[in-house]
Amino acid sequence: MTKVILPEGNVTETEAGTVEEIIFRLGFNPYEVLATADGCLLLGDEFCSDDVELRLTSIVHGG
Amino acid sequence: MADCYLCGKRAVFRTEDGPLCAEHFSKWYENGVANAISRYSMVNPGDRICVGFSGGKDSTVLLAALCRLNLDCELVAVTVDEGIGGYRDDTILAAKDTALRLGVEHRIVSFKDICGKTLDELLANSPQAACSVCGTLRRRALNAAAREIDADSIATGHCLDDESQSVVMNYLRGDVTRATASFNSNSGDLFIRRIKPLCRSTERATVAYGLCNNLLVPLPECPYTRYALRKDVRTWLGKLEYEKPGTLIRIADGQEELLSKMPKAEGEKKILGRCEKCGEPTSNKLCAACQQLERLM
Ligand SMILES: [Zn+2]
Ligand SMILES: [Zn+2]
DSSP: OEEEEEEEEEEEEEOOOEHHHHHTTTTOTTTEEEEEETTTTOOOTTTOOOEEEEEEOOOOOOO | OBBBBBOBBBOOOETTTEOOOOHHHHHHHHHHHHHHHHTTTTOOOEEEEEOOOSSSSHHHHHHHHHHHOOOEEEEEEEEEEOOOOOTTHHHHHHHHHHHHHHEEEEEEEEEEHHHOOOHHHHHOOOOOGHHHHHHHHHHHHHHHHHTTTTTTTEEEEHHHHHHHHHHHHHHHHHHHHHHTTTTTOOOOOSOOEEOTTTSSSSSHHHHHHHHHTTTTOOOOOOOSSOOOHHHHHHHHHHHHHHSSSHHHHHEEEEEEEETSOOOOOOOGGGOOOOTTOOEEEEEESHHHHHHHHHHHH
């Protein structure tokens, strides 16, 4: 399973897949979230294997 | 995994020209900001620019990008402290830290300074008015700060998404007056010029730039609920932008073209006077901020 840190800070796990598949699966609009691993931005078609810790950042601005 | 089409390194962002690595993406983003600045002649040599700097994602990127562009101008970052308990303190610390790192002069003005009360105190009985009250007072606080530092213009972090959302919202509300008000409108000489250097950059690219350049720290969201219509429009346009990339810029460009074809109404330039209470420019007896305050105090 791939560990995913959600925009609000909660942590979840999901099956491996491409960044875009994972974003869809977790119910986000792919335009509205960016994914990073080890602080590096990932493209949507990049494959995330089990050992990757994916962090999602919402592009929507607060305040 | 795609490679940067310019140098072959690992790509971090897909632009309409192709995938780019962190370094080339940052250059591409900064070029976009520079092009917007020259497209609308936002900056004149020697200008002193008051940068509205909330410490959030957009304004942090705005400040950093303006620094990197090495424009012939002076930047002063101004943070407005609305006085929102449990939310503002962290963002103000982050703002201080960022300004220091970027080597930009930083000032903080608070609602308490300009009207004697924090936003929380003002809204104690009418929290549903939060965004409109906050917006009006923030504008006044920024204007006051800009005047104090003798700024030629006020730069804000509004990006392409904000502009396109506003265009669509005006149509959805049937607000013809706003829909036909010019884009980078200057309401007379009494106001300090407003510029939006990120107005051609998408929110997505803006946040990506912030992440690539280690500019963003996770911060709490504003506790006051946002205006519902903008939220719906944002979600809807975000979907469209994903399915049909370029939707946002086409909306903004379409609006600009439409406005350029409209006859300039002579009556549009209202003669502005001064607010009886605070002296701010307004076409009414009291300015919008004083009207708001009168209702809340
Ligand atoms: Zn490159
Ligand atoms: Zn007034």
